[in-house]
Amino acid sequence: MITYAEALAMLLREAEPIHETETIPLMYSTGRVLAEDVTSMIDVPGWDNSQMDGYCLRAADLASASENAPVRLPVAERIAAGKVGVAIEPGTCARIFTGAPLPEGADTVVPQEEVEREGDLAVFSRAPKKGAWVRLQGSDVAAGSVILNKGVRMTPGAIGMTASIGRAYVNVYRKLRVGVFFSGDELVQPGEPLRPGGIYNSNRFMIRSLLTLFGCEATDLGSIPDSLEATKRALEHAAETSDVIMTTGGMSVGEEDHIKPAVEALGRIDLWRVKLKPGKPLAFGEVKGVPFIGLPGNPVSGFVVCLMMARPYLMRRMGLAKVDMTPMKIRADFDWAKPGDREEFVRVRRNDEGGLDLYHTQNSQVLSSCAWADGLVDIPAGASVKKGDIVHYFPFAQFFA
Ligand SMILES: Nc1nc2c(c(=O)[nH]1)N[C@H]1C(S)=C(S)[C@@H](COP(=O)(O)OP(=O)(O)OC[C@H]3O[C@@H](n4cnc5c(N)ncnc54)[C@H](O)[C@@H]3O)O[C@H]1N2
Ligand code: MOO
Numbered sequence: 001m002i003t004y005a006e007a008l009a010m011l012l013r014e015a016e017p018i019h020e021t022e023t024i025p026l027m028y029s030t031g032r033v034l035a036e037d038v039t040s041m042i043d044v045p046g047w048d049n050s051q052m053d054g055y056c057l058r059a060a061d062l063a064s065a066s067e068n069a070p071v072r073l074p075v076a077e078r079i080a081a082g083k084v085g086v087a088i089e090p091g092t093c094a095r096i097f098t099g100a101p102l103p104e105g106a107d108t109v110v111p112q113e114e115v116e117r118e119g120d121l122a123v124f125s126r127a128p129k130k131g132a133w134v135r136l137q138g139s140d141v142a143a144g145s146v147i148l149n150k151g152v153r154m155t156p157g158a159i160g161m162t163a164s165i166g167r168a169y170v171n172v173y174r175k176l177r178v179g180v181f182f183s184g185d186e187l188v189q190p191g192e193p194l195r196p197g198g199i200y201n202s203n204r205f206m207i208r209s210l211l212t213l214f215g216c217e218a219t220d221l222g223s224i225p226d227s228l229e230a231t232k233r234a235l236e237h238a239a240e241t242s243d244v245i246m247t248t249g250g251m252s253v254g255e256e257d258h259i260k261p262a263v264e265a266l267g268r269i270d271l272w273r274v275k276l277k278p279g280k281p282l283a284f285g286e287v288k289g290v291p292f293i294g295l296p297g298n299p300v301s302g303f304v305v306c307l308m309m310a311r312p313y314l315m316r317r318m319g320l321a322k323v324d325m326t327p328m329k330i331r332a333d334f335d336w337a338k339p340g341d342r343e344e345f346v347r348v349r350r351n352d353e354g355g356l357d358l359y360h361t362q363n364s365q366v367l368s369s370c371a372w373a374d375g376l377v378d379i380p381a382g383a384s385v386k387k388g389d390i391v392h393y394f395p396f397a398q399f400f401a
Helices: 004-013 156-164 202-214 228-241 259-266 299-317 368-372 396-400
Strands: 021-025 054-057 071-079 093-096 108-111 115-118 121-124 146-148 169-173 177-183 217-224 244-248 267-273 281-287 290-295 328-331 343-350 356-358 375-379 390-395
Touching (some): 004 281, 004 299, 054 071, 202 217, 202 244, 202 299, 217 228, 228 259, 228 281, 228 290, 259 267, 259 281, 259 290, 267 290, 299 343, 299 368, 299 396, 343 368, 343 390, 390 396
Parallel strands (some): 071 093, 177 217, 177 244, 244 290
Antiparallel strands (some): 021 169, 054 093, 054 108, 115 121, 267 281, 281 290, 375 390
16 A cells, blocks of 8 residues: 555656647636746836825925924825826925826825825925835736636636736646546436446536536546446547546445456556555546546545545646645644544634634545535544644635635
């Protein structure tokens, strides 16, 4: 048996980013992975501008201003956002609004709350600090600088920033095409009546949902009839249309399944035994040169292995530079008294007291744990946890950012 860390390292060694990229509208780039360094051609802001609605002026003109001896300056012009004013003369000021460019000659803005008006005169009773309330040209982004590196995911913040430098298109890795299929005589499609001995194909829906959130394009080959020939045909078809082929189930020691012999006939398959709970069996191989990942059939095992192993592999192939997760360190409000011989990812949920609660059953068949939880806690092999201990917590949200 190999450890989780060893298994992950082995998978990532096989994960070369795909070469194809595409240029797409920035507007539709949410969740995509950048295939270029994004460099700004412009300064942001493009010119010094006002941070407040108020008056712009030379600070030197107000050096003597105080409550007892206010300074009065004529208001020479009015500059709204989007307009360019004319240079102000010494001893004058201009009405200015948030975002409007500072006119030549002005170096400071005084917010309107601190100013009285007497007709055409503005009355100042305090000496401002030179440069107050001015946003300097290039203070957010300097022209020529790289604002986002190749290999990062387009988040709302990254998209807004890219728009702020005027880019309307970005070059991203194309979506990874993942061919998924499911086999098993017991599987029934949701929406159909359950026959005796059957179970609904929950893995199909769960895996598709995970792949969508990872940003992959799932091609669903559906349920394959339980025969070697049908399984081989499905795999051959998947190999023609996919970058990765994925399935769940049929990987352990059962005799019924055709996936393993079908993959072997068309390529190769290695069955790994990972010291991981849930999720001991993992198959990795290739079908006609296309990588094949077989997740464990137990739904919770499939869920955990898809998040903790398949995801880093898929995201690296999609060009993401940082695929490892940084766990949060949070207080456990539960006991875990029985140390296991495998590293365990248990389903937990944050409570209102800022700690973590444990789902009452951690059986790998019980999908309600995944629906209830908002993350996983990593419990190393041989470790136990006492209420109040600080544990390593992976919020589900982190996997989709
Ligand atoms: N004698 C042993 N039996 C088992 C072992 C073992 O080491 N020795 N390992 C257990 C562990 S741990 C796991 S995990 C499972 C993994 O088995 P497979 O990956 O071969 O999966 P199956 O046997 O096909 O199915 C397991 C379980 O999951 C259900 N399943 C399968 N596909 C779906 C689906 N699409 N949707 C919902 N549920 C699914 C299936 O009905 C079984 O109940 O093996 C243990 N056994
Ligand atoms: O190791 Mo299995 O994946 O727990 O059910």
